[in-house]
Amino acid sequence: MTPRNTPLLVAQGVTKYYGERLACRDVSFAIHPGEVIAVVGESGSGKTTLLALLSQRLKLSAGSVSYRQNGDLRDLDGLTEAERRRLQRTDWGFVHQDPREGLRMNVSAGANVGERLMATGWRHYGRIRNAAREWLTRVEIDETRIDDAPLSFSGGMRQRLQMAKNLVTHPRLVFMDEPTGGLDVSVQARLLDLIRALVADLGLAAIIVTHDLAVARLLSHRILVMKNGEVIEAGLTDRVLDDPREAYTQLLVSSVLAA
Amino acid sequence: MSAPSYNFAYLDEQTKRMIRRAILKAIAVPGYQVPFASREMPMPYGWGTGGVQITASIIGPKDVLKVIDQGSDDTTNAVSIRAFFAKVASVAVTTRTREADIIQTRHRIPETPLAEGQIIVFQVPIPEPLRFLEPRETETRLMHALEDYGPMHIKLYEDIARHGHIATTYAYPVRVAGRYLMDPSPTPKFDNPKMHISPALQLFGAGREKRIYAIPPNTEVVSLDFEDHPFEVQRFDRTCALCGAAGVYLDEVLTDDKGARMFVCSDTDHCECRQAAPRLAEGA
Numbered sequence: 338m339t340p341r342n343t344p345l346l347v348a349q350g351v352t353k354y355y356g357e358r359l360a361c362r363d364v365s366f367a368i369h370p371g372e373v374i375a376v377v378g379e380s381g382s383g384k385t386t387l388l389a390l391l392s393q394r395l396k397l398s399a400g401s402v403s404y405r406q407n408g409d410l411r412d413l414d415g416l417t418e419a420e421r422r423r424l425q426r427t428d429w430g431f432v433h434q435d436p437r438e439g440l441r442m443n444v445s446a447g448a449n450v451g452e453r454l455m456a457t458g459w460r461h462y463g464r465i466r467n468a469a470r471e472w473l474t475r476v477e478i479d480e481t482r483i484d485d486a487p488l489s490f491s492g493g494m495r496q497r498l499q500m501a502k503n504l505v506t507h508p509r510l511v512f513m514d515e516p517t518g519g520l521d522v523s524v525q526a527r528l529l530d531l532i533r534a535l536v537a538d539l540g541l542a543a544i545i546v547t548h549d550l551a552v553a554r555l556l557s558h559r560i561l562v563m564k565n566g567e568v569i570e571a572g573l574t575d576r577v578l579d580d581p582r583e584a585y586t587q588l589l590v591s592s593v594l595a596a
Numbered sequence: 597m598s599a600p601s602y603n604f605a606y607l608d609e610q611t612k613r614m615i616r617r618a619i620l621k622a623i624a625v626p627g628y629q630v631p632f633a634s635r636e637m638p639m640p641y642g643w644g645t646g647g648v649q650i651t652a653s654i655i656g657p658k659d660v661l662k663v664i665d666q667g668s669d670d671t672t673n674a675v676s677i678r679a680f681f682a683k684v685a686s687v688a689v690t691t692r693t694r695e696a697d698i699i700q701t702r703h704r705i706p707e708t709p710l711a712e713g714q715i716i717v718f719q720v721p722i723p724e725p726l727r728f729l730e731p732r733e734t735e736t737r738l739m740h741a742l743e744d745y746g747p748m749h750i751k752l753y754e755d756i757a758r759h760g761h762i763a764t765t766y767a768y769p770v771r772v773a774g775r776y777l778m779d780p781s782p783t784p785k786f787d788n789p790k791m792h793i794s795p796a797l798q799l800f801g802a803g804r805e806k807r808i809y810a811i812p813p814n815t816e817v818v819s820l821d822f823e824d825h826p827f828e829v830q831r832f833d834r835t836c837a838l839c840g841a842a843g844v845y846l847d848e849v850l851t852d853d854k855g856a857r858m859f860v861c862s863d864t865d866h867c868e869c870r871q872a873a874p875r876l877a878e879g880a
Contacts, residue, residue, distance in 0.1 A: 419742045441729075441750070448753045455753065456746030462756050462822040484757050 345370050345510060345542050347410060350400035351390050353383075353566075360386040361566045363400070370509065371540045375553035375574065377589070378563035384546040385514055387563070391544060392431055392512045393421055404510075426453050430503030430511035434518045436495035439502065440487045446473060446498055447483040453506045472501040476531060493524035497531065504535065511536075513545045517552055529555050550593050554578055562586050605652040605685040611635055615653040615808070619799060622810035627772030628740070629723050634806040644677060645803025647700050647719035654715065654799075655681065655698055660688045662696035667704035667845065667862035674702075691865050703766070705787040707844050707866040710796035712813065718781040720802040723809065725769045725779035745777045748820060756825055765830065771818045772811055780817075786829045786845045791817040836861045839870035 344367035353361040361383040368374055376384045389395040391402055393413055403410045406428070416424065425431070433439040440449050450469040451459070459465050470480045476497040478490075487495050496516060503511060516532065517525040533556055536543055547553055553560055553574060560577045562570040562585070570583045581587045603609060611633075618632035637645040655661065661681050665674040669691040677700060678689045690696055693708040702719040710716060726736045729747050739745070748769055755763040768785035772778045780788060781800055791798060791811060798811040811817060821827040835842045837858040844866065846859040861867035 418738070419744075422742065422744060444750055444754055445757055447757055448750045451753055452747060452750055455749040456744070458746065460749070460821075460823050462753065463824050465753065466757075 343370075343405065344368060344410070345372075345405050346391065347403045348391060348400070349403075351387065351397060351402060352399040353386055353390055353395065354398045359566050361390060364561075364568050365400075366561060366568070366571065368510070368542050368544060370542055372559070373536060373541075373543045373545065373557045374559045374561060375557035376544065376546045376561045376563060377548065377550060377553050379589075380548060382563040383566040384548075384563055386566075388512050388514055388544065388546050392429065393425065394431075423457075426456055427506045428508050428510065430508040432496075432499055432503055432511065432513040432516050434515035436487065436492070436499045439499045440495060442488050443486050445484045445486055446478065446490070449487065449498060449502050450505050452502065457506065468505060469501075472505050473498075475504075475535070476501040477527075491524075492520055493528060496520065496528055500532070500535065504539065504541075507539065509542060511541055511543045513543060515547055516545065517547070517549065525552075532556060550578060550590065562589070602684060604657070605655050605681065606638075607635065607649065607652045611649075612653040615649055618808045619650065619653065619810065622799070622808050623797070623812050625776070626812055626815050627770075627776030627778040627809060629807040629809045631806055632808050634803045637803065638680075639676075641804040642721060643673060644700070644702055644719035646801030646805075646808070647702070647717045647803075648677060648680070648801075649803060650717045650799050650801040650808065651681065651698060651700050652685075654717075655685055655687060657685070657687065659697040660690050660695055662690050662693065662699045662865075664699065664701045664704060664706070664863075664865075666702065666847070667706070668864045670864060692869075693865055703781050703783040703787075704845065704862055705783065705790045707841075707861070707863045708869075709790075710794055712795040714796040716796055716798050718783070718798065718800045720779070720781040720800045720807070721804070722767075723779060723781075723800065723802040723805050723807040725767075725777050740776060743775070745771075748777060749822070752820060752822065752825075756822070762821065762825055762827070768827075769820050771820065773815050774818075777820075778809060778811075778817075784830065784845060785819065785827075788817070788819045788827075789829065793817075832859065834859055836867060836870075839867045841867065841870055 347367045349365050351361060351364040364387055376387060378384050390397055402413045404413055447466060447469040450472050451465040454465050454468060470483060473480050473483060478494055478497055487498055517528055545556055557574045560574045561568045564585050570577060570586045578590055581590050615632055618630045622630045637648055639645060663674045663678040665671040681687055682689050693706040698715050700717040724736055726739055730736050752762050766782045766784050767779055768788055770778050770780055770788060780791060793814050795813050797813055800809045819827040832846045836846060838860050841861055845862045847862045848857055848859055850857050
């Protein structure tokens with residue numbers, strides 16, 4: 338996939354302090370349509386904070402995040418709360434590590450997938466249900482489970498349902514926070530295959546936070562390596578993983594078996 | 597014995613002024629839940645403390661009060677609230693819908709159409725229609741502020757998915773004046789259409805939750821639905837066993853322990869009037 342010249346989202350000097358404590362310092366990068374960027378680093382390095390800042394779930398202490406809408410790059414700090422919500426539930430997706438945060442666990446799978454449609458004004462039950470059925474099939478959930486609550490789903494199914502719930506509005510950018518965390522290895526592999534296929538089919542841009550270098554290798558075009566709240570190395574995935582420059586990245590790569 | 601230690605209609609005048617201010621604001625912003633400093637009343641929460649406070653704040657010595665409980669004038673809750681106001685405000689009470697100035701209800705709207713100048717006061721247990729979706733009050737307020745009501749359809753979606761039709765029969769959510777989403781208190785949805793463009797003023801009081809909201813006269817009230825599953829009220833395939841009324845809300849009454857049952861008007865006043873003047877009622 339060749340990224341076009343117009344970036345979709347631009348981060349400039351993104352910085353976050355929790356009180357006195359630095360969580361994220363001076364992160365700048367751009368992501369283009371259809372591009373997948375992985376953010377790797379050890380736990381506590383600021384990956385999840387960065388994702389929350391980019392997706393406007395946290396307020397920035399300094400810096401800016403801009404996003405392209407209707408051809409114009411716009412600073413997201415100027416969004417009203419209503420605009421922010423609309424963006425988050427139509428043009429963006431957010432896949433939580435724990436599907437319980439991203440799903441309504443006690444309403445049916447169909448209603449979970451249909452929620453964004455209803456929130457954006459769909460008022461035809463039959464059409465909402467058809468869309469839900471189509472998306473369940475795409476994420477390999479048997480459509481006979483459409484009326485079952487995610488409470489009765491396995492961990493892998495919940496994560497796939499969360500994908501469907503996010504993708505139903507055809508977002509252009511999806512944020513994923515450890516999408517394969519907490520799943521066993523075979524389920525991880527299937528989910529990764531699915532994510533890779535969906536990202537390619539839909540031309541999604543994605544920012545994926547992970548501590549698993551194998552996930553980064555498989556899914557991403559570019560990598561940002563974080564340590565102590567700063568991006569210490571960035572580049573094409575293969576370049577960073579095969580020829581790490583920073584001592585910390587070398588340590589990270591060498592500490593994984595056959596990454 | 598010294599003089600009674602309470603004021604006219606039980607509440608002190610400052611409290612009434614506070615509640616009247618909340619009511620005025622509620623009328624000015626139809627369907628919006630106005631917080632108010634709900635007082636302890638001499639009855640338990642859940643027995644209509646919100647409705648009683650509203651009634652106490654608006655009632656005058658010349659007003660005539662009617663109190664119903666599920667359409668009935670003669671159940672415990674209705675009788676005791678009526679007796680309460682007869683005692684603390686010395687007002688006239690009635691069971692006749694047409695004669696009443698103020699009707700306090702849990703939760704029916706009388707079958708006799710309300711008229712201009714009448715006020716109906718609803719007792720509300722949970723005023724927030726979004727509560728089942730979102731437990732945080734800060735978030736539901738924000739959703740109201742942003743008119744972020746799309747997720748409300750999840751509940752209706754779930755109904756259709758499970759039952760094949762919208763199975764919510766009471767507390768059926770409505771949009772008031774095209775703006776605020778409102779829980780019409782646990783009235784049967786049968787009564788929702790009566791709220792639409794009603795000539796009477798409709799006030800809602802939730803004592804435990806400390807909220808007052810209102811539908812001013814002649815205000816649009818629309819029940820939520822789907823295009824392919826439009827809003828419908830309950831239908832009864834029979835008439836009242838006592839007065840023969842059709843097209844009214846019926847209660848099922850068990851008459852013995854062998855399964856015999858009868859269906860009668862839920863609105864006892866309506867039923868009695870029709871029985872007293874059957875020919876007149878048929879003509880109407």
